[in-house]
Amino acid sequence: xxxxxxxxxxxxxxxxxxxxxxxxxxxxxxxxxxxxxxxxxxxxxxxxxxxxxxxxxxxxxxxxxxxxxxxxxxxxxxxxxxxxxx
Numbered sequence: 001x002x003x004x005x006x007x008x009x010x011x012x013x014x015x016x017x018x019x020x021x022x023x024x025x026x027x028x029x030x031x032x033x034x035x036x037x038x039x040x041x042x043x044x045x046x047x048x049x050x051x052x053x054x055x056x057x058x059x060x061x062x063x064x065x066x067x068x069x070x071x072x073x074x075x076x077x078x079x080x081x082x083x084x085x086x
Contacts, residue, residue, distance in 0.1 A: 031071075038071035045069070054086035 046069050054060035060082045066075035 035071045035073050038068060038073070040068040040071070040073065045075075054082075054084060056085065058085070060084050060086060 045066055048065040048067060050063040050065070052058075052061050052063075062080045062082070064078040064080070067073065
């Protein structure tokens, strides 16, 4: 009885894994389609900022990365060096 229950559970897990794999493929394809057709309207382009305060050997800097809020495609990173050591 116990082994039969374990096999049933294992079969259910395999079925769910297969369903998840199919849905992940669909999601991946949909994201690719969105990125391909999105023209990145200016009002949806946002900027991520990353500030590094520097240390004894490295100066501080800020990185600006533009990205589309609709399709999440990132643009070219702009690196601004401030020239001060931490």
